[in-house]
Amino acid sequence: MSELKRFTRKEILNRNTKQDAVFIIENEVYDVTPFLDDHPGGHEVLLNVAGKDASEDFDDVGHSSDAKHMMKKYKIGELVDEDKIEFKRRQYSWEEYNKENSSGSFVSSWKFPVVLGLLMTVLYTYLFGYQ
Ligand code: HEM
Incomplete structure (x- = not known):
């Protein structure tokens, strides 16, 4: 070369x-x-x-x-x-993605809608389920 x-x-x-x-x-x-x-x-x-x-x-x-x-x-x-100047290139890997996103609050995570859905189901069954 x-x-x-x-x-x-x-x-x-x-x-x-x-x-x-x-x-x-x-x-x-x-x-x-x-x-x-x-x-x-x-x-x-x-x-x-x-x-x-x-x-x-x-x-x-x-x-x-x-x-x-x-x-x-x-x-x-x-x-x-x-x-020369330094170039910071963001190379995203899944590990990094998960790390960055796991610090999010409970409300913004996937668990919140799941738990909410379960609660609503229980509530609905309780209110209207046994008639
Ligand atoms: C050796 C360096 C360069 C090469 C080989 C190159 C090559 C190309 C190629 C192949 C395209 C067609 C679209 C694509 O395949 O991405 C393109 C579009 C374009 N390039 Fe470059 N380019 C170079 C440098 C630059 C620079 C330095 C600028 C800006 C100052 C620039 C501005 C643009 C613009 C504005 C378009 C049109 C984009 C569009 O119509 O959507 N290019 N270039």
Whole structure:
């Protein structure tokens, strides 16, 4: 595997033209010059973020996994360590989901409607059941 080229954010700042369009997504550097006319979202949006960090804009669109696969083709390197920022990605697992939701109150858990249903049944039977 070849060594990745390292860039500083400053180096990329001026690479914001149709002839040289480069941006950063999650600490990785992409040269999308050949992709400008092919981007389904249009070339304007790409030029708007060229020279900058496009992580948030890219994420906001909710690009498909196809798009994420496609972008590998345009990767030219990554940022130097000093210019990197940390990305906290929430990877949900069932364990985490259960942990987060088990702290909810009794009223918001599934048990509440079940217990309420049973009580109503007993009450209904008591009031109207034996006539
Ligand atoms: C190398 C980087 C990129 C690749 C390979 C890429 C690829 C794609 C692809 C394949 C689509 C079609 C929809 C999909 O499959 O998700 C798309 C749509 C779009 N992209 Fe990108 N994109 C890139 C970067 C960006 C950036 C940085 C922005 C924002 C600044 C952006 C904004 C959009 C928008 C607005 C759409 C249209 C969404 C819609 O019509 O629903 N893209 N892109």
